[in-house]
Amino acid sequence: MSRGRLTAFLRGFWYALMLFLYAPLLVVVVFSFNSINSSARFAGFSLDWYKRLFANDVIMQALWNTAVLATVSTLIAVVIGGMLGYGFYRYRLGRLSWLVWLIYLPVIMPDIVFGIAEMTFFVLINQWLGILAPGLGTMIIAHVTFQVPFVALLVNARLLALDPSLFEAAQDLYASPWQRLSAFLLPTLRPAIAASFLLALTLSIDDFVISFFTAGPESTTLPIYIWSAIRKGVTPEINAIATLMIATVFLIAMLSMLGGRRRRTSDT
């Protein structure tokens, strides 16, 4: 039965996929609780590496940098991207509507190219004007730049899914321009804004390539720290950092999924 064999093959494929996706993560998590300094033999459960982690000033500084970078860049990107997404919607039929495509460049551009370009650009500006020395500032600008398209895309998609007469209904029901923003547009877009906030946050926490090229000596983030530490070998300490990052990203993903489910039951 070819159909039965196809089903068996697809099922096998699914299990293989899950194995290669989650087993490495599981190894990292398990060895982060190892009592000895080895990523090959598990000698017993301990929280030593986590204690060391939190005692390590360099790592704590990197964690702080990651958090500041992710939070600040995401807040800026959500505001700019949200307005952009609305602007694209509002003027989608205009003569310059094709300009929309320019914003999606960072989505398809390889990170390495984008990172190198940003670095070169910041260095040039720094030489000419003496501002934008590599550091958290340049990283925030770079992160906002690649986060904005994702936010704009999500907000725009939500707007396109709305009945266009809703905007007119709000006007018709006596809402002034400001009231339309606060009583109609923002509440209607809240699910899309929340989803894009969480997406932009994970994108920033995740990012290594662009951060690497735009960072300064004082602005090491967790991914950069891990990369530099790993050249001396994978230690259980790194496993512990990785485990915390996995947990954080999972938490954000869960939040976003729960929000999505609530939206589906309460919305149209």
Add this chain to the structure above:
Amino acid sequence: MSEPAPPMQQRARSASSIGIDQVSRRFAADAVALDDVSLDIQPGEFFTLLGPSGCGKTTLLRLLAGLDQPDSGLIHIGGRSMQGVPPHRRSVNTVFQSYALFPHRNVRENIRFGLEMQRLSAAEISRRIERTAALIGIDKLLERGIDQLSGGQRQRVALARALVNEPDVLLLDEPLSALDAGLRGRLQIELRRLQRQLGMTFVFVTHDQEEAMVMSDRIAVLNHGRLAQIGTPQAIYEKPADEFVARFMGHENLLPIKKSDATGIETPIGRFSGDFAEGAYLLLPPQSLILHRLDQPAAPDCIEAVVDECLYRGGMTEYRLSCSDWPLVATLANQGRPGPAAGDRVRLEVVTRAAAVLQAEGDG
């Protein structure tokens, strides 16, 4: 905070007249949506804008709501010029074709939207919501989400959301077009009754001529952005101004007038004597044609025809006939007697006082 509003029933006095004076609207150089339309709507009138899609009826409604601006011409509501007045400053509310209910708000929150925007007091808001919900019959639905409502219920919520503001004018953009026939008929009667009760000026847009006739005090028929005819349902149906209006109102028996003189007119199916007005067509509405079987005693001035098709329509049967190779439609009430069958020869008695002479399209 604010003065308690009078009950809705007492608001008839504040119903507003609408003046539309030489209004034109072009969307592109060659696309004229409204061409020099002038009409007046009386306070408390149920006024319908009727026409096929693209005739400009929705454009005119949007101009009244302030959602679009005329290129030329003036609009007055309640004697006040609406030039430069944005939608949120007009005492006009709209029931949208898609209902446009806010998805993030439940029924009560949808209805209170307009009241919130006007910053009425909480007590006044809840008083008005209760009253309107009872009036429309949705008091049991107030805490429901929008996605938990049927089509008819959504329609009622959209109506309540507009009426709760007690506007001077209520605009309705094909509000019943998404509903099935039975519900649609019931809501037509309900809307009509409600309008009478409130004494509010209603401007209703539809492409359904039967709906327009059932509901309206007066109808304006629009064709390609121009006003084709304005009048009572009876006047529009029985004395259509031109060929377009006649065909749009469902008339099929339009006979070109070949010759006319002082004693009568000549048509493809024969000569009719009498004093007829000047015009291009003789209109014979179904009620002007009385069908006789050949074996029945003949009335004077009968013409002969052959039955091509019988269409059973419940209360009556519609007969598609050929008369001197010219197609005609006549009806016969189904009263238990067998009627003529396809292929039968019949006699037609023409009641000329129920006939009308009308102009070619655009001449009127």
